[in-house]
Amino acid sequence: MxxxxxxxxxxxxxxxxxxxxxxxxxxxxxxxxxxxxxxxxxxxxxxxxxxxxxxxxxxxxxxxxxxxxxxxxxxQGDLGTSIVSNQPVSTLIAQRIGPTLSVSITTIVFSVLVGVPIGVFAAWRRGGWLDRFAMWTSVTGFAVPTFAIGYFWIYLLSMQLGLFPVQGYAPLSAGLGVLLWHLALPTLTLSLVYVALIARVARTSLLEVLNEDFVRTARAKGLPERIVVFKHALRNAAVPIVSIVGIGVALLIGGVVVTESVFNLPGLGRLTIDSVLARDYPVIQGIIMVFGGAYVAINLLVDISYTFFDPRISAQ
Amino acid sequence: MSGAVLKVAGLTVELTHDADGRRIVRDIDVTVPRGQIVCVVGESGSGKSVTAFSVMGLLPQGLKPVAGSIKLLGEELIGATSDRMRELRGSRIGMIFQEPMTALNPVMTVREQLAELIEWHSEKRHPKAEVDKRVLAALEDMLLPNAAQMMHAYPHQLSGGQRQRVMIAMAMLLEPILLIADEPTTALDVTTQKQILVLIKDLVKRKNIGVLFITHDFGVVADIADQVVVMQKGVVVESGSADAVLKNPAQPYTRLLIESVPKGIRKSAEMRESSPAVLEVKALKMTYGHRGFFGRGRVTLAVKEAAFTLGRGEILGVVGESGSGKSTLARCVSRLMKPTGGQISLLGTDIARASNETLRPHRRYIQVVFQDPYRSLNPRLSVGQSLIEGVVNFGATPEAARARVATLLELVGMDTQILDRFPHEFSGGQRQRICIARALASEPQILIADEAVSALDVTVQAQVLKLFADLRSRLGLAMLFITHDLRVAGELCDRIMVMKSGEIVESGPTADIFGNPQHPYTQALFSAAPGRERFQ
Structure with a gap:
């Protein structure tokens, strides 16, 4: 349609x-x-x-x-050939995009699944212990640099508790479980700041919506409080949350470069660093174009999703 | 008493976190019998909404009933569990609100919003076809046209009247015995208001329910009330049958409220013949939207070919319902918007298409007072700063400006000691006086009042109207008075223009318009005015 x-x-x-x-x-x-x-x-x-x-x-x-x-x-779809390795840039990127893509997806999914509920509960029980704890944690999430968080998780979860591998990567062909097991630490590391960001925006957005007249109407209809909050209020608060997720994906691209180094993931971030050091122009240009394209595509999806969340925004 | 649906006795509500235990309402008694409409009347801050929300068990945080009882068909609601209250809300007590646009969830269809009532107020699951049938029947019961299509519409696709009908359908869906209506027609056009009032009256008769109807408008009371409860500052000052209270109000406050209802009759004909024109508008046209590159965009003609003249010291009323183009006209004339075409001759200069640069020296001669005094003053500026800004802007020294501001405040009846205070410290009426003082700061020749008294309580409204009349005779100010309320226009204006769909359908001296309205639309506006039989 x-x-x-x-x-x-x-x-x-x-x-x-x-x-x-x-x-x-x-x-x-x-x-x-x-x-x-x-x-x-x-x-x-x-x-x-x-x-x-x-x-x-x-x-x-x-x-x-x-x-x-x-x-x-x-x-014509030709990204050129690497000056250093003489391989087509598209081949190099294809080899390396797997880890980057999977860690980006797990990070965003994890951040949304954790950040949105935290924000919602913090708004719902405004001023309660969860609200204060969540907001305090989110300040920490913003303040601590990604690599520091990475080493903290490695120390705690890998070296002390032995739950996850210290570093390395397994492709999807090794099985989804193995892939996720390897991605757990990078995901936790990258997610913290996005969980904080999404939780804050979700909280603010929902607090605003909870003061709206239609929330009062929903209560006057005798709906259970969870329906009032999750069905009536949250959908109205969705647009700012979706926007921030979109921005988060864009910022993620920068964060991935550092995280891939910390966890020794063979992804695009590492390819970028290697190419920059070698001044491999075609490869750097190719990566920038791929990132740029991804960013534009996500923005497009975010814009289109607005019309789904809010019927008043017409699809222009 | 077997006939009472609702019996509120000795209800007292306190602020819980206030050290003094401040009481918001005190010792309220209200009884709603079956098959009757009980109107609770009062101005803002009288506690009428707090009373209604106490019955719903939906008082905002920080407010708590501390004494009295609320009985719904004999069942005590104060102290009832929150689960029990939730069961009662929506099923035994329905509620409708003032603003039907914001009271409906904008991202859910009409069907979804009605259907969830059925879903959450019964144990068993209902098949979709059955739910659809009940929702459709409820909408049709409210005389909504094309109810089958409307089920799948979103609120923004409906008109104000349709939305309020959807709200009432929702409130009545589960056949409650008590309907609480909180100013349900205040945000509606007068003709729509009439229809909604008729609908509510009809519902009471057909379903034999009790209605607790909150309003500030004695015109509405006269139209629908069986019983009246008058509230002031948290207490009931008078109650009784509608006839008795309206005919023989016992309390001075009730009398004041009734007298303050605009009657639409000019008290003194102060018509100035052939005063020199300060404003001449010719063929003014304003369109919204763009045709677009392929000419497929939608273009709305908000004002078509408006023409009128405003003489010095004259008050011209512009009356129309929402969407009639009256506010667009005001914004074009004050050049807050650039009209698409036509001429606006202000003291001999055509400002219709003037650039902002050339417009600047002329702006001081035409000033605007807006509807909402709560939002049109910058909350972070003191009254003095707000007022002095304009005066200094047009070249006065700060000392001269302060002196000028003092004069202005006296002019609008405010104490000159208030300069260092902030807007939130004032009531709505006081704020509107400050706004008027601000508009007068540049010594304008023309004042545009865009619904300037619509948001005010009726007694305050009467005072501000008097102030406008007073300013006109003292300063020779010309005014363009925009309002949706014919009665208010009649109180103040020398001449009236009636607008509909961007067109001026009728204009003439107030006495002529009121005595012998020609256009069918003007006639419809008159017949829809609430309380017409009693007050005119």
């Missing part, structure tokens, strides 16, 4: 956004210090070899030409 049309219309509208992302990604790298050719050729390379490598990689051409060339291949 109408949703498909909206999806198509909005998808077209993200093209210019992605084009700008591409331009910025390209320029940022060209204007940062370091030269991939010099690194590739080694310390004792003679000037002629450097010129040859530069020409082979197409880096001797003027910047606009390089950009258009890259863009043209991008439009």
């Amino acid at each position: 109408a949703v498909a049309g909206v999806l198509l219309k909005r998808s077209v509208s993200v093209v210019p956004v992605l084009a700008v992302v591409a331009l910025i990604a390209f320029l940022l790298l060209r204007f940062s210090s370091g030269d991939p050719v010099a690194q590739l050729a080694g310390d004792n390379a003679d000037p002629a070899a450097i010129v040859a490598i530069r020409a082979r990689l197409g880096l001797d051409q003027p910047l606009p030409m390089q950009f258009l060339h890259w863009l043209w291949r991008l439009l």
